[in-house]
Amino acid sequence: xxxxxxxxxxxxxxxxxxxxxxxxxxxxxxxxxxxxxxxxxxxxxxxxxxxxxxxxxxxxxxxxxxxxxxxxxxxxxxxxxxxxxxxxxxxxxxxxxxxxxxxxxxxxxxxxxxxxxxxxxxxxxxxxxxxxxxxxxxxxxxxxxxxxxxxxxxxxxxxxxxxxxxxxxxxxxxxxxxxxxxxxxxxxxxxxxxxxxxxxxxxxxxxxxxxxxxxxxxxxxxxxxxxxxxxxxxxxxxxxxxxxxxxxxxxxxxxxxxxxxxxxxxxxxxxxxxxx
Numbered sequence: 001x002x003x004x005x006x007x008x009x010x011x012x013x014x015x016x017x018x019x020x021x022x023x024x025x026x027x028x029x030x031x032x033x034x035x036x037x038x039x040x041x042x043x044x045x046x047x048x049x050x051x052x053x054x055x056x057x058x059x060x061x062x063x064x065x066x067x068x069x070x071x072x073x074x075x076x077x078x079x080x081x082x083x084x085x086x087x088x089x090x091x092x093x094x095x096x097x098x099x100x101x102x103x104x105x106x107x108x109x110x111x112x113x114x115x116x117x118x119x120x121x122x123x124x125x126x127x128x129x130x131x132x133x134x135x136x137x138x139x140x141x142x143x144x145x146x147x148x149x150x151x152x153x154x155x156x157x158x159x160x161x162x163x164x165x166x167x168x169x170x171x172x173x174x175x176x177x178x179x180x181x182x183x184x185x186x187x188x189x190x191x192x193x194x195x196x197x198x199x200x201x202x203x204x205x206x207x208x209x210x211x212x213x214x215x216x217x218x219x220x221x222x223x224x225x226x227x228x229x230x231x232x233x234x235x236x237x238x239x240x241x242x243x244x245x246x247x248x249x250x251x252x253x254x255x256x257x258x259x260x261x262x263x264x265x266x267x268x269x270x271x272x273x274x275x276x
Contacts, residue, residue, distance in 0.1 A: 056242040065246035068231070082250065084226040085216055088144065092151025092219075093212045097205055100159025104201075107160065108167025109193055117160070125157035130218055137222060147219035154215035155208045162208075166200030167193060199266060199273035206262035213251055 013022065038058065044050045045057040052060070068078035106113035107121070129150055140146040170193060178192045220229030228247045235243035266273065 053239060053241060056245065060242045061245045061249065064240075064242035065250070068243065068246065078231070078247075078250075081226050081228050081231050081247075082254075085220070085228040086254070088147050088219060088227065089151060089209075089212045089216055091148045092215075093155070093205075093209055095148065095152045096154075096156035096159055096208070096212070100156045101163060101201060104160040104163025104204075105167055105189075105193065105197065107164035108170075108197070109189060114164070118164075121157050121160050125161065129154045129215060133218070133222065142223040146222050147224065150219040150222075151212050151215045154218075155211045158208050158211065159204060162204040163197065163201055166204065167197045169200075170196045199270040202262060202266045202270065206259060206266075209258055209262070210255055213255055216251075 013025065041055070042058055045052070045055050045060075056064075065078065068081075071077045103113075103117055103121070107117050108114070132153065133150070136146050136149055140149055174196065175188055175192060178188055183191065216227070217229035217232060220227040221233060224230040228251055232244050232247045235241070235247070
């Protein structure tokens with residue numbers, strides 16, 4: 001009895017799985033992802049279906065942003081807020097990377113380090129950072145250090161666990177081949193594991209820099225006098241939803257720029273990695 005031939009898989013442009021994708025369609029879909037929500041926002045705000053106190057119009061949000069940029073006093077100037085918040089995020093992000101990367105590599109490489117660090121990393125990353133705020137104030141005071149510590153604690157454990165998982169996914173055959181060629185443990189770590197995991201490390205940092213901006217608003221609850229999170233909290237207190245949305249849009253724009261910057265950096269530093 002002859003077997004029936006397998007059904008032919010029809011080609012598809014839209015639903016192709018990791019195959020060629022036309023640039024024009026990519027541009028169209030990207031534009032639609034940005035334009036459709038903006039149109040929906042515009043319709044809801046201008047039609048009167050939603051009151052301005054709950055959802056101000058895009059024009060009003062843009063005007064609020066321009067007005068905050070034009071303020072002459074440094075305490076209320078939006079540019080000063082952006083610089084202050086960016087400095088806090090950068091400090092916390094770099095500190096989390098400086099600790100999270102080596103701990104993650106150690107956990108993924110050595111069973112001994114995984115047994116040592118995994119229990120504390122796996123436990124603390126489930127604890128809400130906001131719950132530590134009273135202790136952080138007691139330990140580090142009300143200055144800039146406490147704000148940086150909150151951002152640091154918010155992402156350092158995720159850096160460690162995600163990088164450890166990336167290292168563990170390196171095929172054992174690759175390590176065994178290096179041993180066969182005469183490599184020692186130092187060679188395996190610096191000439192095999194680090195290059196193999198470097199694309200994943202960059203991707204982890206790209207993902208978790210978003211977490212740093214999320215924890216910024218929490219961090220700037222602590223006696224802040226400037227910053228985007230501080231401005232959001234102040235505007236919320238007085239019902240100024242247009243200013244709240246303006247600051248949120250600015251944070252989103254900064255995050256989008258950072259995301260593309262990491263992607264460009266990955267293309268330059270890891271040309272061997274698969275692109276999707």
